[in-house]
Amino acid sequence: MKQERTHYRGHFGVYFSVTRFTVMPEDRLALRTLHFCDAGCDYWRVQDFITETYDRMLAQKRPCEMVVAVSRPLTRxxxxxxxxxxxxxxxxxxxxxxxxxxxxxxxxxxxxxxxxxxxxxxxLDTRHAGDVIVAVQAWVEGGIGQQHSSRTMLIKNTGGAQ
Structure with a gap:
C-alpha cells in the first residue's frame, strides 16, 4: 500500500496527522501493520477501527480509498x-x-x-486532556455506485504514560 502523509490543523488548534492510501483485497491484512504514533499505546484500536471500516465497505475486488486522521493528544x-x-x-x-x-x-x-x-x-462525549480523536473516511467506486463511509472515534486518556 502506498501511503501519502500530510498534516492538518483543525478547530481549536487540534493538530492531525492525515494518511491517505488505497486498499486492495489482498492488502486487508496489511491494515493491521499500520502504525499511528499519535495514538500512543492504543495504536491497535486505530488498526481495529480502520479494519472494521474497510470490512463495512464490502469492497469485494474493488479498490477502497481511505483517509485516516489521528490527532495529537488534546491539551487541557x-x-x-x-x-x-x-x-x-x-x-x-x-x-x-x-x-x-x-x-x-x-x-x-x-x-x-x-x-x-x-x-x-x-x-455527548466529554473530552479530557490526553484524549485522541480518530477519523476514518472510505470510498469505493463501482458495483451499485459510489459508496462512502465516515466514522470517528475518541480514544480516552486512561492516565499514566502514553
Missing amino acids: DQAQLFNDQNDALALATAGIIGKAFPVLKPWQRKATGAASGFSLKFA
Missing part, C-alpha cells in the same frame, strides 16, 4: 473548548425543544426543555 485548553461547545449545543437544544413542546403551561415547557438538554449533554 482544547478539551475544554470542545466541552464548552457541547454545553452550548445542549443549551440551544433545551431552548428549541422547550419552546416547541405542545403544552399550555410554561413550567411544562421549561421542564421538557431542561430534560432534553440534560439528555443531550450526557449523550
